[in-house]
Amino acid sequence: MGRGEREAVARGLRLYEAARGVAGDHGRAVEAVRAALRPLHDEVVARELDALPVARLQDVTEGRLRLGTVEKSGLGTVGRVLEAGPYRLRQVPGVGQRTVTQILAAAARLAEAVHETVAVHIDVDRPEPRTTALVMALHVLVEAGPDGRRAVDRATALAERLGPLLAAARPATGALRGLLAGAEKRARAWAAVDELRSLADEADRNGLHESFAQASVDLLRPPDELAAWAGFELRSAEYYSLLAEISGRAPDTAAAEGFLPEEVAERVRGVRLDDSLRRVSLRGYQAFGARFALAQRKVILGDEMGLGKTIQAIAVLAHLAAEGREAAGERQAAGGRERFLVVCPAGVLVNWTREIEARSALRVTVLHGPDRQDAFADWKERGGVGVTTFDALRGFPAPEADEVAALVVDEAHSVKNPEAKRSKAVALWAERCPRALFMTGTPMENRVAEFRNLVRMLDPGVADALDGDDGRGGQAALGGSAVLVGSVAFRKAVAPVYLRRNQDDVLTELPSLQQTDEWEELSASDEEAYGEAVRAGNFMAMRRAAYARPEKSAKLERLREIVEEAGQNGQRTVVFSYFRDVLDVVRQTLASGAAPVFGPLIGDVPAARRQRIVDDFAATPGPAVLLAQIQAAGVGLNMQAASVVVLCEPQIKPTLEHQAVARAHRMGQVRPVGVHRLLATGGVDERLVRMLERKTRLFDAYARRSAVAEATPDAIDVSDTELARRIVEEEQARLGMTDASPTASG
Known part of the structure; x- marks a missing residue:
């Protein structure tokens, strides 16, 4: 039992204490998140239960409960039933003790399900003390970063390994302990000492003491409120990811x-x-x-x-x-x-x-x-x-x-x-x-x-x-x-x-996506431009006829209203169109507005320039508008700064619309996203919308995890050219232009 053995055990003990220290610091940081989350989550659960009609209790009792008198007594939601408790329920005429027990058991099951499934959404535009506390607690862990997480994982595993070794090595730390221990314990002690020495040497080579110390410093650093909110807005996905992990939801x-x-x-x-x-x-x-x-x-x-x-x-x-x-x-x-x-x-x-x-x-x-x-x-x-x-x-x-x-x-x-x-x-x-x-x-x-x-x-x-x-x-x-x-x-x-x-399925924290089809009656001027395009058999001109005469355009007027409303709410807007000349018209229309207009992002804009335009748009304080050609900007660029999306016309391929919307409504978005699709009643827009619905159902059936109610063979193999020709002919027939050109030129 020499000095070398005692030193090896002492080194192992120091490493054990350092590992336990960083694991403890991490545990306290995690508990701070749970403590901040608890009242917010309870509030969301209560709100959900207050919105659940009492009739939903039938779902968990296979329709056995008679709830009419309960509902008439003012207990119309599951939340109110739970709040009322057994005494209040027994006062309801016709409700006996057995029914009360069944009602409360069913309500408790629904409450448990809601508790497990609801998620807390953090509103960056309306910070209040409780959400600020949660964001600050999360900020500590996010700022510790992957290096901190790796240090904690190593520390946890090392502490689990070192604890039993230190206990086994005790007979080797003193002559008397060694003499009192039996031969078998002494052998285990020597083996434990050797392993402790090996682990301490490995820790020194890998700089574990330094990484543990740095992790503890990061986990104990007091969070700054402004830095925490700024970090959340920039990297909300990381904050929400941690929140889901810690909450177990x-x-x-x-x-x-x-x-x-x-x-x-x-x-x-x-x-x-x-x-x-x-x-x-x-x-x-x-x-x-x-x-x-x-x-x-x-x-x-x-x-x-x-x-x-x-x-x-x-x-x-x-x-x-x-x-x-x-x-x-x-x-x-x-x-x-x-x-x-x-x-x-x-x-x-x-x-x-x-x-x-x-x-x-x-x-x-x-x-x-x-x-x-x-x-x-x-x-x-x-x-x-x-x-x-x-x-x-x-x-x-x-x-x-x-x-x-x-x-x-x-x-x-x-x-x-x-x-x-x-x-x-x-x-x-x-x-x-x-x-x-x-x-x-x-x-x-x-x-x-x-x-x-x-x-x-x-x-x-x-x-x-x-x-x-x-x-x-x-x-x-x-x-x-x-x-x-x-x-x-x-x-x-x-x-x-x-x-x-x-x-x-996987982004429970993603803000809501509200999609609105904005159906507009074409003005007389719009109708005239559309009729000319139909007579010429020009499919692409038909699609953008609503913008051909800007001074009397119903779609442009609605677009201006949407952008102005977004600006009044401090929101940024992305406007997508397939057509460059439509974007030019939109730019001229919005030029006199209060919000700065960026773009348009079109196919021949160099990649680096495209990214700079998006960055400048995102960096603008307050409202702003970004114009983008849907087939150019719907790929690869992230536009989470926008919370309003306008589609100037329906697209032939549903994937173009899906991609464009997803550029704003994606992981990292922290505000609800409103999508407005500008559509003209009658004519090409209505026909395209019907085609889009059929194509989307086909995509869902084969590429997404979702069932499809129906699809037709022509939803699978109709080409864009054939679709255009068919629409042109149908519109010419509808407008009585049977002598017009049947072609579908661009």
Whole structure:
């Protein structure tokens, strides 16, 4: 029992106390969040119960209760029943003790269900002491960051390991203790001393004492109210993610796992995600998405817009880079020699570069512009993440097998046509890379076959397993049941390569989305312009005829009212249109208003300039308006600063509208979003809206986790050209222009 043994035990004890200290500091920070959350959550529960009619008690008693007299007595909601209690209920005529017991038991069950499901929403525009306390408590944990979380996790695991070792090593700390202990205990003590020494040495090498001390400093730092609210508005997703984790009201597990078959989900759960090169925490469903890509190797991540597909992709790359560095047995520069390639539309190239740099320690090289070949050679030599565009990819030599560790393709629906040159280039790279992650919130639009084309690039076997009738199980007949069976079978067949989650399933804290169709009667001037477009057979002119004569435009007048109302409420507005000339008219119309107008964001605006316009719009204090061409700005750019969205006209493809709305209503949004779609009664708008509804039902059946009531064969394969021709002919017939041109020109 020498000095060395005592010193080893003393070092182990110091490490144990440091680990317990940081774990305790974290526990107190978590408890501060729970304490701040409790009264807010109780208030939400009470409000929900007060809104539940007492008739809902029948839902949990299979209709056995007679509640008429209870309701007539003034106890019309579940909340009032619980507040009344047994004595008040017994005073209701015709209600006996047995009924009282049943009513209260049913009410308690509903209250428990509400308690487990409701979420607290934090209103940044109406801060009050209780929400401020919650935001400040969350701010402490958010500011501690991933490094703090890692330190706490290590400390917790280390404390659990050190406690029993210190107890076992006690006989080695003194001669008398050693003599009094039996041979078996002395042997265990020596083994424990050796392990304590090893753990202390490892802690010194990894700087654990310093990381524990820093974590404690961060967790004990008094939060600043202004900094906390500013942090919440900028990074609300992180705050809400922590809140869901601490409250235990995380999204439904099955929903977070995309309702995958159990055998696939089980394999994914077994993947351990390395976060050492990642700078941000993941939400539960995001971590599952990253593990899905790692477990299945070549997949499509089809999460709905706004769920953070980019950070999931970065998590995959950071994991692979850390794994490669560890396998090499050396501490290289972040990312080591591993090579990863991200292919994306030009408009989001800057956004990808920013996200990788901000959210990981990976090296980024932009493979775009006049020097892209030199940049490509540098990336191949030094490794890291190369970011390029679909068009630039065609100019680079395809890699040798396994030369590039992973390929990420953003907005992958852009390569759904297998005959296109960009599609062939992506397919070749996907074949040569051991891992590929295709990302798209819109995996199919008009034809399910397009989705199969994406699957074929990743797993020809799965693609071949999909039958030849657009996944409908050979059912071409009209009717909901046939399509439902086909869509369920389709999703099951693609489960090994396809994961999709929807906002409603996993973002319980997302502010409300209110969509309003603003139907306007065309003015006489509008009608005249529309009639001219119909007579000419010009489909595109028909779609924008409501803006052809701005001085008498009913849609423009309504748009001005919406923007002015938003401005009076201090809200920012994004205005989308398919047409550049419509955006020009809107800009001229709004130029005299109080709110500054930014844009328009159109296809030929360079990517960096697009991002600057969005940044300037977001940085403007008070109301502002951003004009954007829907097919250019509906991809990749995040516009959470906006809480009002205006669609100048309905789109031919529902996915264009979905993408545009999701740019504002997405994870990170902290205010409710109002969407106004400007529609003209009669004519092309009404016909397009009906087509949109049919296309959306088809998309829901095959790409989302939702049943579909009905769909028709022509909802699947009507082309845009055919749709335009049909609408032109129908409108010409409706307006009695049978001698007009039947063409559908643009």
